[in-house]
Each structure stands twice: as structure tokens, then as C-alpha cells.
Amino acid sequence: MTFSPQLEARFEKLLKSYPPGRQRSALVPMLLYAQDEVGSMTDELIDEVAQRVGVTPLQVNEVLSYYSMLHRKPMGKYHVQICTNISCLLNDGDKLWEHACKRLGIGNKEVTPDGQVSLEEVECMGACSWAPAIQVNYDFHHFITPEKLDQLLDSLTKKQ
Amino acid sequence: MLYNEPSPLETKVLSRRFGAPNSASIDTYLADQGYQAFRKAAGMKPEEIIEQVKISNLRGRGGAGFPTGMKWSFVPRTSPKPKYIVVNGDESEPGTCKDRVLIENDPHQLIEGVLIAGLAVDAHAGYVYIRGEYRYLIEVMEKAIGEAYAKGWLGKNIQGTGFDFDLYAHSGAGAYECGEESALLESLEGKRGIPRIRPPFPAVVGAFQCPTVLNNVETYCAVPAIIRDGGAAFAALGVPKAGGTKMTCLTGNINKPGVYELRLGFPVAQMIEEVGGGIPRGRRLKAMIPGGSSCPVLTAKECEGATMDYDSMSARKTMLGSGGVIVMDDQTCMVKALMRIIRFYAHESCGWCIPCREGTTWLRKILVRFHEGGGTRSDIDLIGDIGKNMLGRTFCPLGDAAAMPTISFVEKFREEFEDHLAGKPCPYEHADHGIEVLSLSR
Numbered sequence: 001m002t003f004s005p006q007l008e009a010r011f012e013k014l015l016k017s018y019p020p021g022r023q024r025s026a027l028v029p030m031l032l033y034a035q036d037e038v039g040s041m042t043d044e045l046i047d048e049v050a051q052r053v054g055v056t057p058l059q060v061n062e063v064l065s066y067y068s069m070l071h072r073k074p075m076g077k078y079h080v081q082i083c084t085n086i087s088c089l090l091n092d093g094d095k096l097w098e099h100a101c102k103r104l105g106i107g108n109k110e111v112t113p114d115g116q117v118s119l120e121e122v123e124c125m126g127a128c129s130w131a132p133a134i135q136v137n138y139d140f141h142h143f144i145t146p147e148k149l150d151q152l153l154d155s156l157t158k159k160q
Numbered sequence: 161m162l163y164n165e166p167s168p169l170e171t172k173v174l175s176r177r178f179g180a181p182n183s184a185s186i187d188t189y190l191a192d193q194g195y196q197a198f199r200k201a202a203g204m205k206p207e208e209i210i211e212q213v214k215i216s217n218l219r220g221r222g223g224a225g226f227p228t229g230m231k232w233s234f235v236p237r238t239s240p241k242p243k244y245i246v247v248n249g250d251e252s253e254p255g256t257c258k259d260r261v262l263i264e265n266d267p268h269q270l271i272e273g274v275l276i277a278g279l280a281v282d283a284h285a286g287y288v289y290i291r292g293e294y295r296y297l298i299e300v301m302e303k304a305i306g307e308a309y310a311k312g313w314l315g316k317n318i319q320g321t322g323f324d325f326d327l328y329a330h331s332g333a334g335a336y337e338c339g340e341e342s343a344l345l346e347s348l349e350g351k352r353g354i355p356r357i358r359p360p361f362p363a364v365v366g367a368f369q370c371p372t373v374l375n376n377v378e379t380y381c382a383v384p385a386i387i388r389d390g391g392a393a394f395a396a397l398g399v400p401k402a403g404g405t406k407m408t409c410l411t412g413n414i415n416k417p418g419v420y421e422l423r424l425g426f427p428v429a430q431m432i433e434e435v436g437g438g439i440p441r442g443r444r445l446k447a448m449i450p451g452g453s454s455c456p457v458l459t460a461k462e463c464e465g466a467t468m469d470y471d472s473m474s475a476r477k478t479m480l481g482s483g484g485v486i487v488m489d490d491q492t493c494m495v496k497a498l499m500r501i502i503r504f505y506a507h508e509s510c511g512w513c514i515p516c517r518e519g520t521t522w523l524r525k526i527l528v529r530f531h532e533g534g535g536t537r538s539d540i541d542l543i544g545d546i547g548k549n550m551l552g553r554t555f556c557p558l559g560d561a562a563a564m565p566t567i568s569f570v571e572k573f574r575e576e577f578e579d580h581l582a583g584k585p586c587p588y589e590h591a592d593h594g595i596e597v598l599s600l601s602r
Contacts, residue, residue, distance in 0.1 A: 085500065129163065
């Protein structure tokens with residue numbers, strides 16, 4: 001399996017970051033960075049990363065199933081993650097979530113038919129003082145109202 | 161960047177460079193006494209550094225509040241193994257968003273704190289574990305680490321002191337549990353974040369089976385000021401048994417939410433009214449969680465006369481925790497609030513300890529049913545009992561983190577649970593509560 005030169009450079013740096021014989025330490029960040037490029041945890045990707053860090057594919061599976069950001073199925077080009085945890089809830093994060101489901105016609109961890117947008121109801125993302133907060137891929141958006149969400153989704157889908 | 165206006169009531173020690181142009185760059189840091197504390201520490205004996213940290217009364221800022229100097233002193237000096245400094249930047253406790261601004265605005269302060277910890281325990285490598293959602297902070301941290309290497313503040317023979325130190329940024333991938341120190345170490349080693357049985361504690365057997373100092377981002381960020389100005393000066397900023405300031409995140413129903421650096425012992429009422437600008441829409445305070453969703457809730461009455469420090473909170477049978485203050489106004493449905501908190505812990509339980517795995521799952525099921533109007537009178541005691549049976553019966557604090565709010569919500573807001581028995585869905589859901597959206601499910 002081939003990765004972009006940037007990702008290869010990241011992997012190389014990561015594998016050198018841990019004590020000798022501890023290459024397995026690179027596993028979690030490697031999976032996340034690889035998912036960003038490949039789109040999801042494909043069998044091929046799991047085999048490749050397993051081989052690079054010196055564990056079995058089963059061990060990689062065991063690890064990836066624990067972490068909520070690692071997905072076996074591909075998400076949309078724009079993965080919209082809405083926090084409904086307590087600080088966001090108190091600022092109507094739950095209503096924002098319902099609005100997003102209705103507007104996109106999809107539910108949790110589902111993707112629009114054109115593959116552009118996916119939705120996930122996530123736990124606290126560390127933006128509690130700027131609630132309700134969402135993340136589109138890795139970008140934070142603070143103080144989001146249904147209107148602002150609509151504008152954001154419009155601008156994302158126009159970009160294509 | 162800054163996400164909120166600073167307050168004149170802040171005591172800016174850790175956040176003093178926030179808002180300065182290029183506050184994250186090494187040049188800004190060096191121009192403002194940056195790395196001077198490291199130079200000073202390099203001329204001190206390790207036990208002198210630890211002594212200053214003890215004098216400062218610095219307590220762990222991640223939530224547990226363990227005295228930092230004491231934690232450092234547990235690292236065995238004579239161990240032939242390499243030692244490690246690990247930074248807990250897995251900030252995931254609901255209500256908490258302070259480590260994010262500390263790294264974003266001043267990563268070199270963190271690096272300097274780590275270096276001083278390295279000097280104190282003779283460690284020569286460290287890892288900054290940052291939650292996966294904070295991807296941009298990985299870039300900020302890697303850039304800062306790169307600058308520090310380029311200017312000789314990391315690497316071999318730092319500034320001619322003969323001290324070597326390597327630092328790496330390490331990303332998580334979404335797991336609250338990894339904020340627990342031993343689960344974090346498992347994750348750092350490329351495994352599922354399942355907590356380890358302790359003892360041995362990380363100070364003796366930590367990362368890669370070696371002695372390890374593991375503290376929260378904010379804890380390390382306080383160290384340069386302690387060494388630079390002396391432990392006593394830092395201690396004097398706070399209250400007798402807890403020194404310094406606390407990065408405090410005001411969240412929930414509050415007019416000026418934000419992250420503010422307040423001296424320990426800051427009055428709760430002043431924090432809500434003056435720093436936070438009071439409660440929106442003319443509503444009144446119903447309840448407050450002082451330090452992240454795992455802390456027992458305080459009623460408005462209990463908040464009277466309370467101060468933001470470990471002892472004042474412990475006298476009210478709650479905790480200062482991580483500094484994630486969650487303010488709830490008089491229109492908040494406490495059943496719904498607890499239900500959402502428990503949904504979180506059920507999602508995040510790693511499943512290793514049965515009281516936590518089963519307890520959080522059943523609490524979630526009962527609370528969801530209860531809030532939707534399907535509760536029975538016996539459920540109220542059952543919810544409290546499940547919480548009490550989880551408390552203290554798990555290997556890591558996640559079980560307690562779910563049990564403590566549960567017990568306190570049921571005890572302090574029992575009448576709201578009883579109000580839900582009337583048969584219809586939530587009596588506290590007011591039409592004027594914010595925006596109106598048609599629900600798919602109703």
C-alpha cells in the first residue's frame with residue numbers, strides 16, 4: 001500500500017519517537033493520520049499498519065475498535081460532528097443536532113447519498129466555553145445556531 | 161487566538177502571554193522571561209527543584225488535585241531505567257477546555273515546565289499526549305518543539321547545561337478514558353486505553369515500564385513561574401493548602417462563557433456574576449457543577465459562600481476537579497442533565513470493571529426511559545442505589561465519575577425526578593427554551 005510522501009514522512013518520524021522495540025507506540029496516531037488520507041480503516045490499511053509497527057492485524061483491530069475517531073466505514077467528505085454533551089446541551093446543542101438530522105435527512109454516523117456530508121453526535125470535544133460547538137473534520141466552529149449551521153453546510157456543498 | 165475577552169478580575173500567571181502577537185512563537189516567549197526558569201533550575205539540585213514545587217502548594221490540575229511536588233518525589237532516584245515525562249493533554253472531561261488554550265497560546269511554557277520536571281527527576285525524554293480531536297494542537301506543539309530544537313532548548317546539551325532532553329507530540333484518537341493516567345500510558349504504548357492495576361504507580365512503573373512523571377498540561381505550565389518567582393510567591397496567590405491560580409472554564413448558562421485564570425479561593429458568586437456576567441435572560445441560578453461533569457452538583461444555596469478551591473469544595477462534598485464550571489439556570493431539567501451526563505459515561509466506559517460497564521449502561525437506560533415519561537417511583541431510589549454500588553468499586557475513577565453526579569442529582573433534586581412521574585414527558589421542557597425545532601422523533 002502506498003501513502004503520500006507527507007504521510008510517509010510522518011510515519012518515519014513517529015516510528016523514531018519511541019524507545020527501541022516500542023514501535024507499537026506509533027499505532028494509534030498512525031491509524032488516525034492514515035485514516036485522514038485513506039478515508040477509513042480498510043482491511044488493506046490495517047494489514048499495512050500492522051506490518052509497519054510489528055503487530056498482527058487482529059491486534060490492530062482490537063485497538064482501533066476502542067477509539068471513537070477511528071471508523072471502519074468511510075464517512076463523508078465533510079464529517080460534521082455535533083456535540084450534545086452537558087455544556088452544549090445547556091446551550092441547545094440537542095436542538096442543533098435534531099436540526100442537522102432533519103436538514104440532511106441522515107442520522108448518526110450516516111452519510112448523504114452523494115457522499116459529501118456525514119453526521120455524528122459526538123461527546124465533549126473541548127469547546128465547552130464556546131457552546132454549542134461542532135467540528136467539521138478537524139475544524140472547530142463555535143457558538144453554532146441552526147442558521148449558522150445551514151450557512152456552513154451551504155458553503156461546504158457549494159465548494160465542490 | 162483568544163476565544164473570549166479577558167476579565168479584569170483574572171490573575172494572569174499562566175495566561176500572561178495570551179493575546180500577545182504570535183504568543184505561541186519561541187521569540188515571543190524568549191522576549192518575556194521565557195526559558196529563564198529552566199536556566200535557573202539547571203543550576204539547582206533536583207531535590208531543590210522538587211522542594212520549590214512542594215512549597216508552591218501546586219496540586220494536579222487535571223482533576224484529582226494530588227500535590228505535584230510529592231508526586232515527583234515518588235520517582236525512584238536510583239533506578240537504572242530511563243525515566244519519562246508524560247503530559248496529559250487528553251482533556252475530555254465535559255465542561256473543560258483550558259488545556260486547549262494553554263497549548264494553543266503558549267506551547268513553550270509547557271515545554272519549559274516539562275524540561276524542569278525532567279531536571280527534577282533526571283528524565284531525558286517526554287511525550288505530550290494530545291486528544292485526537294485537537295489535531296490543530298498537534299501541529300502547534302510540533303511547530304513549537306521544532307523551534308525549541310532549532311534554538312537549542314531541546315536536544316543534546318541544552319544551552320551548554322549538559323542536560324539532554326527529547327520531546328515528542330503524540331495523538332490520541334477519541335477516548336475519554338485515556339485521560340486517566342494509566343489508561344493514557346496504555347494508549348501511548350499502542351494499546352486499548354484500559355487502566356492498569358495500581359500499585360505500582362506510574363512514578364515507579366509508568367511509560368514503557370519505566371519511572372514516569374505524568375501530569376496535566378496546566379500543572380506543567382505552572383512550573384516555570386514557580387521556579388522563576390519561587391514556590392512561596394506562587395503559593396501566596398492561592399489559599400493555604402493550594403497555591404496559585406486555576407484556569408477556570410465557565411460554561412453552560414452564563415453570559416460571558418470563557419476560560420479565565422482565577423486565583424484559587426475565588427468566590428463562586430463573584431465568578432458567576434462578575435467574571436461570567438451572570439445568567440442570561442434574567443434567570444436565576446439553579447445548580448452548578450464546579451469541576452467537570454464527574455463532580456457532585458451543588459445547589460444554588462450550596463454555592464453561597466463557596467470559593468473555588470479544593471477545601472471549600474470538599475467541605476461541600478464535591479471537588480474542584482478540572483476547573484470546568486457548568487452553570488445551570490432555573491429552567492434546566494435536572495433529569496435531562498443527568499441523563500446526558502450518564503449517556504456520556506456509558507459511552508466512555510472501557511468495559512473492564514463490571515460495576516462501571518453495567519452500572520453506566522443501566523443508568524443510561526433507566527434515565528432515558530425516566531426522562532421520556534416512562535419512569536416509576538421505585539426508579540428514583542434505584543438510580544441512586546446503582547450509583548452507590550458503583551462508587552469505589554472500579555479500578556479507575558470512571559465508575560466514580562459516573563456515580564458521583566448520579567447520587568448528588570438524585571439526592572438534591574429528588575422533587576424534579578418525582579415531577580417526571582406525572583406521566584407526560586419532561587415537565588421542565590419550556591417552549592421558550594431557546595430555538596424551536598421540530599423533532600424527527602416526535
